[in-house]
Amino acid sequence: MRDKSDIAKQAEELREQINRHDRLYYVENAPEISDQEYDDLFAELEELEEQNPEIVVPESPTQRVGAEPESELGKVEHVATMLSLDAVRDKTEIADFLDRLREAVEDSDVTLVAEPKFDGLSIEVIYEDGQFCRASTRGDGQKGEDISHTLRTVRALPLKLQDTGREAKELAVRGEAILPRSSFQAVNKARVERGDKPFANPRNAAAGILRRLDPSEAEGVRFAVTFYDATGIGLAEARGQWELLAALRDLGLPVIGERTRCGSLQEAEAFHDEMQERREDLDYEIDGIVLKLDARKERENLGQRSRSPRWAIAWKFPPRMGETRIADIVVGVGRTGALTPVALLDPVDVGGVTVARATLHNAEEIYRKDLRVGDTVRIERAGDVIPEVAERVPQPGVERSGPFEMPDCCPSCGAKVERRGPLNYCPAGIACPAQLVARLVHYGARGSMDVEGLGEKTAEQLVERDMVQDIADLYDLSVEELTALDGFAEASAKALHDAIHARGEVPLDRFLRALGICHVGADAARRLAMAFGSLQAVKEASRAEIEQVAGIGEETAQSVAAFFDEERNRDVVGRLLHAGVSPQAIEQLDQSLKGRxxxxxxxxxxxxxxxxxxxxxxxxxxxxxxxxxxxxxxxxxxxxxxxxxxxxxxxxxxxxxxxxxxxxx
The missing domain is CATH 3.40.50.10190 (BRCT domain)
Structure with missing residues (x-):
């Protein structure tokens, strides 16, 4: 039998190797081994610790995962105020900034450090005695939300600092948690394919994932982290920003690679133009550069305003307008079973709104416009609201990918896809997880039954755990069953349970809409409710009678009649009524707007x-x-x-x- 001290020594050597390779990969950008070799080292350490649990230490690379979900995000007070930056776009404002600095420090030769302005989630990370202690968001600058449970799963963040001989009992570092473009598109692709709404941009995605209560939702998502400021004992010898970044790098912390020193407007402008030109080639989002006075002592003398320092400024890029690249085309499944192709885009500003996705409607639309992954396209917001791909922008000399093809099988359940006119459908109905999730969310949405707490994540868990097979099953769920869901404590489970059962009397049009009948949106539901007056009358109406309702077309009439002819649908409606749902006729008001x-x-x-x-x-x-x-x-x-x-x-x-x-x- 091996000596325990030998086993502990082997485990420590494995941890040192893994930490070294993490540093080479995330900090040095110079990996020495393949992903497979790294995975083998990690698996060896996992096995050793599993067989000998007494040798596990908190800072082990294996301890990044597996924490229990939080019931809520706590508030953390920052070591020092996390400030925002004044932002400008005009070169003359940068010239004014430089003049103010020179006048304030009484030196015409001020040195600035120019860095990219990352579009990520601002964070503060605290290390005590070299060990990861906690992490928080910027929040209001004084206090932020505690995200220690999710950020410790990020492999780019060291749980233990390198020993450099610097005494740093407590070190507070500030930086950004970034979701690289490649990770962002992978996250959005998975969300669309399971029927979820994709994130609008990488920053929202990073904030959304890292602020989740369950850390398992952050595991497997490849984040990047970069640090650009710190406070703490042992860094006093870092006399300037440039030396501070070097000191942080020596500690094993990822820092900004693309940076330069500059002392004039021309040098600052050259870096600004260079980063703007490289912007599209980077794997992370930047929206400008940051200029900081290098000398830390002079920065302290300059001080700060209420929300921003006087010694730094952000020089933003002009917004990207209209044209962008299709990063991927994925297919989502809606509540009616329709398969809809969606273009995942490099985020672009269109009329003041950041657009990262656009519906492509159907396969015929894609073929008509000849759209492929990697194409540069022009984006428009139809009716100033809905983003759509207007056309492909030819790029002479650029090799294109192959034509897009719709899947033969449903990406959610694998059922053979059916073609109905220009659209493809999954015929599985509520047997398809994506359709059932979408139906549950639709049932609880505002404008339908308005069940607070019945969102995408909750619906996904209910379906994945086989707790519901249709919308009527919601009324059979107990508080105890809901408490078992990730992110639910007894109070939140009771709140959802009460919200489901609180929707007793409901306007008939909202109930009809909540049922998820194909082609029946808010307008059609309202017309049907006003024309027939009661649920029973709608159920008994023939297709011909439904077609007589103003504004109801042949296709909608066929869909409504077919829905109530289906035995399974009638059973679901009956169970909803038995559970206490009571659709009420719409009150007719004065007809003061008739004809307008x-x-x-x-x-x-x-x-x-x-x-x-x-x-x-x-x-x-x-x-x-x-x-x-x-x-x-x-x-x-x-x-x-x-x-x-x-x-x-x-x-x-x-x-x-x-x-x-x-x-x-």
């Missing part, structure tokens, strides 16, 4: 778009999607789109929110 047509644009504070439409239609009016000769009023909310300009050109009367509210009475 409205168009809505912008965001209203008091109503959602659907609620405003409902208010109009309950008074006999109708809502159109575009302005025409029949338009009587355009209701204008915050940040209106081009419809406001059209209304002016066509001399259509415009109503602000107060005037609209007065008209509704």
């Amino acid at each position: 047509t409205f168009v809505l644009t912008g965001t209203l504070e008091r109503w959602t778009r659907e609620e405003a439409t409902e208010e109009i239609e309950r008074r006999g009016g109708q809502v159109a999607s575009s302005i025409s000769g029949n338009t009587d009023y355009v209701v204008v909310g915050a940040e209106p789109g081009s419809k406001q300009d059209e209304a002016k050109e066509e001399s259509v009367e415009m109503l602000d929110e107060d005037a609209f509210a007065k008209m509704l009475g």
Whole structure:
């Protein structure tokens, strides 16, 4: 039998090897072994520790995973205030900044350190006696959310600092947690394929994943981390920013690689232009550069404003407008079973909104526009809201990838795909996990049954754990069963249980919409509810009778009739009614708006778009999607789109929110 001290020594040697290779990979960017060789070392250490649990130490690479989920994110007070930066885009403002520095330090030869401005999640990480202690988000600058449980799963972050001889009892380092573009697209691809809404951009993705209560959701996601500032004993000899970064690197912490010293506006501009030119080739998002006075003592003398330092400034890049690259094309499955191709894009600014995805509608649309992975495309926001790929931008001399092909089998359940006109469908219905998850989320959404807490993550767990087979099963779930879900304590489980059962009396149109009948959105549901008055009347209506309802087309009528003819659907509806759901007829108000047509644009504070439409239609009016000769009023909310300009050109009367509210009475 081997001596325990020999086993402990072997484990420590393995840890040192793994930590060294982590440093080479994440800090030095100079890996010496293959991924397979690294995995073999890791597996050897895991086996050794599993067989000898007494030799496991908290800083072991194997201890990055497996922590229990948090019930909520606690608040952490920062060692020192985490400031934001003043941001400018004009070169003259940088010149003014340099002049202010020279005047303040009484030296015409100030030295700046220029660094990329990363678009990530700002973090503070605390090390005590060289060991990882805790990590937090920036928050309000004074206090942030404790994300220690998720950030310790990030392999780019050392759990133990290198021994450099510097005494640092407590070291607080500031930096960014970054989701590289390649990781971002992989995360979004997985989300779309399982029916989730993809993240808007890498920064939102990083924040969303690292602020999760369950650390297992961060495991396996390849993050990068970079540090650019610190406070703590033992770093006093780092007289400037440049030396500080070198000191952090010696400790084994990842620091900014692309940086330079500069002393003039011309040198700063050269770095700004270089990074802007390299921007698209980097595997991480940057949106400008940061200029910092190098001398730390002079920085202390300059001090800070309430939210930003006087010795640093961000020089932002011009926003990217319109054109970007298709990083991937993935196929999602909706609640009706329709397979929809989605373009995952390198994030681009379109009309002030960051766009990272765009629907491609169907295979015929892709073939018509000849879109392929890697293509440069022009993005538009249809109706100032929905992003879509307008066209491919030819790139002479650039080799293109092969044509896109829709899958033969459902990416969620593997069922053989059926072609219906231009669309592909999964025929499995609620036997398809993606469709069932989407139906649960749709049932609980605002505008349907409005069940607070029934979001994507909860629905996914209910389906994955086989706790529900249809929406009626929600009413059979106990508080104890819900408590077993990740991220749920007894209080949150009871809140969800109560929210499900609280939706007793519900307007008929919202109930019809919640059922997820194909082609029945808010407008069709409202028309059906107003025409038939009761659920029983809708259930008994023939296809021909449904077609007689104004605004209901042949396809929708066929879908509604077929839904209630299906025995399984009738059973689900019956169980919902038995559970206490009671659809109520829509109250008909005065018909003061009868014969008047409205168009809505912008965001209203008091109503959602659907609620405003409902208010109009309950008074006999109708809502159109575009302005025409029949338009009587355009209701204008915050940040209106081009419809406001059209209304002016066509001399259509415009109503602000107060005037609209007065008209509704």
